[in-house]
Amino acid sequence: MVVNGKMEKSAKDETSVATLDEAMLLTGFGIYNIAHMLMSGLILMGVIMQSLLMSYVLPAAQCDLDLSLQQRGWLAAIPFLAIILTSYFWGWLADTRGRRFVMLFSMMISVVLAVLASFAPDIITFGVFSFFSAMFMSASSAVIYTYLGEFTNLRHRDKMVAFGSSFVGIGTVVLPAISWLILPLEFSLAIEFLNIAYRPWRLLIVACSVPFVIGTIFLTFAPESPKFLSASGRVEECLAVLRKMYSVNRRMPEDSYPVKTLITEFYDNKPNESKGIILILTSMRDQTAPLFKTPLLPWTCLTCFVQFGLFATTNGFYVWFPTILNSLANHDGAETRICDVLDASQTTDVNGTEIICDDTMNTSTFELSIYIGLVFCSMYILVGFLVDSIGKKVILVVLLTITGLCGIGAHLAYNQQLAVVLFAIFQMCGACIGLMNAVTVELFPTKFRAMAVCLSMMMGRVGSMAASNLIGVFLATNCGASFYLFGAIIIVCALLCLTLPGKNRGPISSPLTETSSEIQEPV
Structure with missing residues (x-):
């Protein structure tokens, strides 16, 4: 000292x-x-x-x-x-x-x-x-x-x-x-x-x-x-x-x-560089390895999968949200499904030549995006007010089930206004990201808590990257599959959240995690 x-x-x-x-x-x-x-x-x-x-x-x-x-x-x-x-x-x-x-x-x-x-x-x-x-x-x-x-x-x-x-x-x-x-x-x-x-x-x-x-x-x-x-x-x-x-x-x-x-x-x-690198890698190993051993392994898999699904759906679809809204805003035909509009924007004429490239953005696209951004802020605030009285588990299960079903419904709806509303609700599953972090903090012992949160958030970012690419492929080949797949993933996340413990049961304790009460910061 x-x-x-x-x-x-x-x-x-x-x-x-x-x-x-x-x-x-x-x-x-x-x-x-x-x-x-x-x-x-x-x-x-x-x-x-x-x-x-x-x-x-x-x-x-x-x-x-x-x-x-x-x-x-x-x-x-x-x-x-x-x-x-x-x-x-x-x-x-x-x-x-x-x-x-x-x-x-x-x-x-x-x-x-x-x-x-x-x-x-x-x-x-x-x-x-x-x-x-x-x-x-x-x-x-x-x-x-x-x-x-x-x-x-x-x-x-x-x-x-x-x-x-x-x-x-x-x-x-x-x-x-x-x-x-x-x-x-x-x-x-x-x-x-x-x-x-x-x-x-x-x-x-x-x-x-x-x-x-x-x-x-x-x-x-x-x-x-x-x-x-x-x-x-x-x-x-x-x-x-x-x-x-x-x-x-x-x-x-x-x-x-x-x-x-x-x-x-x-x-x-100021240790020498080679020793410092060894210490960093050793620290990462010591903090990560116990997460993949019993009794922590099931909760590690659950939190990583749920965050993967939440980030993939929220960020993956948000990347394409302006594109989807713009296609709907520029569509002049009869009422039809979202994917039919997207497919029509990629069709070729009878001579087999590609239609003229159109990169104009309809102003209603920005207006709707602002409204949805405001709803996002409101949803975060609403969840913050409800979490103490209702509990994280109930909110996660109910909200993820509703948003997952809305994702599937957004593809099936023929009314474009209804489809946009369902699609926007589908994106609200992102409000559960913070709740899952709070759940992770409660599930894991102090010694491994920070690394568990870090690992689950890392998997979430992997989900964002994977989904933005996968949705791009689906929109070009099989548009409906993207809504079915990610809607189903969110519903599966809701079912997995049913296995979470009730309110404030505290972190899992075991001989593995009781040897030290010292907080170990992630690298």
């Missing part, structure tokens, strides 16, 4: 000595925390907008880049693939080099690569720049929750993280709103040396990077996380941050902050 480099302990100055958590409580709660939450929320909004951007860009870019439905599926999966491949790396880098440094470095590069992607002349160049932009974007996705939580004291931490998370829902409203402003514009600027025409969809890519640009500017003036500074042995820097928080929150001079000496645990973050 290090006490700010000093060991004296007199009765007079004992009150000026505090642990980090005690020191955080003394900084109070106020303007500093709210401003930090808003900055973090802005970064989170940038993450969700970058992740879902392809769902609006690809329908508008299909003619310029000569995209098939399968190619659009692969491009839409790029952000999810980048998160899957790099989350562990960014988490490790943030633990060794600092949260603020990693986010500043990654967001600036992500914005530059996104701008370059907007000038891409062909699908390969566009895919490469989009992948690397998403790879650096994923750093903020992996680190921002930690950075937000470590600036808030224990009394208000959950609340502030929840408020910051609400910006994800706000992003699903802002994205179609910005698309509505930009995509209907009619301009085409020829850039001869790239052999491209700079059209509105290219501008949309740049516009959706603005939250990252603003977030980077604000982050430049923000300090490093006090928790990281403390754990790295940079005690004086940590105290400087705490004094600033105290001064802003309590409107008092910095030198009146009562904590003069900080008790903190110092971890040596």
Whole structure:
């Protein structure tokens, strides 16, 4: 234990000595925390907008880049693939080099690569720049929750993280709103040396990077996380941050902050590189292996499968949602099913030549997307109010059953307005993602809880990537199969949730998990 480099302990100055958590409580709660939450929320909004951007860009870019439905599926999966491949790396880098440094470095590069992607002349160049932009974007996705939580004291931490998370829902409203402003514009600027025409969809890519640009500017003036500074042995820097928080929150001079000496645990973050890599891999193995042994194995499989299904259905179909809505809005024929409209948009004329490529976006597509984004936000709030009185298990079973049946019904409905409503309800299964995380926390012992949540969320992102590609194939070959398959998956998830324990039965205990009560953070 290090006490700010000093060991004296007199009765007079004992009150000026505090642990980090005690020191955080003394900084109070106020303007500093709210401003930090808003900055973090802005970064989170940038993450969700970058992740879902392809769902609006690809329908508008299909003619310029000569995209098939399968190619659009692969491009839409790029952000999810980048998160899957790099989350562990960014988490490790943030633990060794600092949260603020990693986010500043990654967001600036992500914005530059996104701008370059907007000038891409062909699908390969566009895919490469989009992948690397998403790879650096994923750093903020992996680190921002930690950075937000470590600036808030224990009394208000959950609340502030929840408020910051609400910006994800706000992003699903802002994205179609910005698309509505930009995509209907009619301009085409020829850039001869790239052999491209700079059209509105290219501008949309740049516009959706603005939250990252603003977030980077604000982050430049923000300090490093006090928790990281403390754990790295940079005690004086940590105290400087705490004094600033105290001064802003309590409107008092910095030198009146009562904590003069900080008790903190110092971890040596400077082992040799080869040993560090071995330790990282060993830690990952030790935290993951017990999840695949009894008695935890059944719950690991259940939580991973349910999250896979939820992410696959919500994110997989959301990528194609603007395409589906746009096809319905542009359909002038008689009442017919969603898949019949999509099939008609891909037919060829009697001479066997392909119809003229049409990449126009109907404005009603954006309007409906905004409405559905607002419903998403409302659903998250409603579930939050009901969960304490009804219980997570009941909500999961009922909501997943209803949304799964609505997914199948959306394909069968001949009335287009009814089909859109059923399809929108089908997407509401995404509101169960947070509930499944809460269930995972209750099911697993403290020692393996964080890794269990991490593993289930990783499987969810695999589901997002797989579904966006699979749905693209189905829409081109057998449209109805996508609704039947994913509707059935959600119903199976509901049936699996019937096996969950009742309220607050606590984590599974066994000799395997009782040997230590120490919390082990995931890498």
